[in-house]
Amino acid sequence: MIEFNMPSLGADMEAGTLREWLVKPGDKVKRGDIIAIVETQKGLIDIEVFEEGFINRLLIKEDEKVPVGTLMALIADGKEEAIKPALPILEKEAVKEKVIEKITPVTIPRTVKASPLARRIAVEKGIDLTTIKGTGEGGVITKEDVEKAIAPKELLPAEKKPTATENIRMAVAAAMSKSNREIPHYYLQTKIDMSHALAWLAEANKTRTIKQRLLPVVLLIKAVAKALTEVPELNGYWQNGFQQKSDINIGFAISLRTGGVMIPAIHNADKKTPDELMQALNDIIPRTRAMKLKSSELSESTITITSLGEGNVELVYGVIYPPQVALVGFGCIMEQPWTEHGMLDVRPAITVTLAADHRATDGTTGSRLLMAINNHLQKPDML
Amino acid sequence: MTETEVKQVVEQLLKKIAPDTEPANLQPDDDIRHTLEIDSFDALQFVVALDEHFGIDTPEEDYGKITTLRNLVNYIMQKTSEPGYHK
Numbered sequence: 001m002i003e004f005n006m007p008s009l010g011a012d013m014e015a016g017t018l019r020e021w022l023v024k025p026g027d028k029v030k031r032g033d034i035i036a037i038v039e040t041q042k043g044l045i046d047i048e049v050f051e052e053g054f055i056n057r058l059l060i061k062e063d064e065k066v067p068v069g070t071l072m073a074l075i076a077d078g079k080e081e082a083i084k085p086a087l088p089i090l091e092k093e094a095v096k097e098k099v100i101e102k103i104t105p106v107t108i109p110r111t112v113k114a115s116p117l118a119r120r121i122a123v124e125k126g127i128d129l130t131t132i133k134g135t136g137e138g139g140v141i142t143k144e145d146v147e148k149a150i151a152p153k154e155l156l157p158a159e160k161k162p163t164a165t166e167n168i169r170m171a172v173a174a175a176m177s178k179s180n181r182e183i184p185h186y187y188l189q190t191k192i193d194m195s196h197a198l199a200w201l202a203e204a205n206k207t208r209t210i211k212q213r214l215l216p217v218v219l220l221i222k223a224v225a226k227a228l229t230e231v232p233e234l235n236g237y238w239q240n241g242f243q244q245k246s247d248i249n250i251g252f253a254i255s256l257r258t259g260g261v262m263i264p265a266i267h268n269a270d271k272k273t274p275d276e277l278m279q280a281l282n283d284i285i286p287r288t289r290a291m292k293l294k295s296s297e298l299s300e301s302t303i304t305i306t307s308l309g310e311g312n313v314e315l316v317y318g319v320i321y322p323p324q325v326a327l328v329g330f331g332c333i334m335e336q337p338w339t340e341h342g343m344l345d346v347r348p349a350i351t352v353t354l355a356a357d358h359r360a361t362d363g364t365t366g367s368r369l370l371m372a373i374n375n376h377l378q379k380p381d382m383l
Numbered sequence: 384m385t386e387t388e389v390k391q392v393v394e395q396l397l398k399k400i401a402p403d404t405e406p407a408n409l410q411p412d413d414d415i416r417h418t419l420e421i422d423s424f425d426a427l428q429f430v431v432a433l434d435e436h437f438g439i440d441t442p443e444e445d446y447g448k449i450t451t452l453r454n455l456v457n458y459i460m461q462k463t464s465e466p467g468y469h470k
């Protein structure tokens with residue numbers, strides 16, 4: 001039997017709330033199927049399954065909040081005997097997010113002097129009339145008296161649910177604090193001549209419809225991905241030692257318009273053509289901004305790229321997204337004085353920085369990566 | 384199409400790209416992308432939307448001609464009045 005647990009969708013995630021099961025016991029699932037929707041600080045995330053089999057039991061109820069790693073469902077992988085009949089969801093103790101407002105029935109003693117309307121409102125709103133001093137004739141409690149009593153009660157701040165923006169802020173805060181606390185960063189930087197890459201791009205875009213046009217960032221992503229095939233020591237996680245990853249999944253930092261950053265993964269970026277990378281961005285950027293991502297996109301990046309785009313900011317010293325061991329940062333492309341073979345020229349140039357985990361690698365490894373990125377950007381037709 | 388109509392459509396399309404901003408408050412000579420904090424990806428989506436709406440073709444080398452509301456509106460007016468323009 002395969003255990004399906006609440007996945008960790010980033011170093012900052014401690015718990016998730018199951019919002020919806022998209023499967024029921026007996027359903028067949030295969031790798032990549034979305035079987036649940038879980039709410040995290042990063043929005044509603046489609047949770048994929050990575051095994052094949054039949055759903056045996058669902059162990060968590062919808063709207064339950066459970067810590068990362070909690071068993072959520074059992075999936076029969078076919079090695080067991082016949083699938084058992086569907087069982088009801090097990091009762092489990094868990095943090096319930098929904099708090100049902102308790103309404104205490106109110107009875108009004110006959111001795112209380114109150115107008116009929118005041119009585120009716122008091123019953124509807126659950127106000128104890130014996131606690132109210134009447135201001136009507138002969139001390140009778142009026143409608144106004146009851147309303148005054150209700151007002152402060154309703155004004156009490158209801159348990160404030162953080163907004164999506166606040167949630168993202170907290171998620172970024174948690175991940176970046178962890179990074180700064182635990183990862184001894186080292187930084188390297190170099191300048192790269194972008195004239196060949198931009199010339200190639202301008203030519204390439206002439207033959208493309210506007211919807212197919214490439215942005216310079218796809219060349220940067222591809223150059224980093226190819227460089228990582230040569231310097232794989234920077235592609236992986238630090239978890240009880242360095243674990244190199246064979247897939248190169250580029251986490252691409254996307255800033256949200258309302259503040260905060262999300263880093264969805266572009267899977268196997270080294271194997272994608274620039275056009276395929278552009279398609280991936282066209283798909284992933286709007287979904288990130290709408291906070292509609294899949295679990296694999298949030299949890300499988302092996303390195304992060306942050307690109308400042310256009311805006312005249314020259315360079316960025318990044319903060320590594322744990323448990324990754326490196327982050328490549330690109331400033332904006334700007335015209336700069338450039339010397340080559342003793343001649344002075346003006347070229348479009350970009351400053352690339354590497355922030356890397358000194359537990360996993362040293363500066364010589366980092367230098368090799370930056371040199372490899374440079375080499376690839378000088379041969380854009382090979383990207 | 385009048386200049387005011389073109390301006391209204393441009394503002395609507397910008398609002399779709401940057402819903403948290405007020406494109407109607409743009410001054411004619413404000414740099415659109417800078418003022419509304421539109422990144423290169425969204426800028427491309429905006430040009431796609433313009434081309435689709437007005438039935439024009441904006442080559443990459445013309446991006447420099449559409450940086451402000453004033454020159455963008457002029458650009459569209461000119462493109463849509465060219466002989467051979469069919470929406």
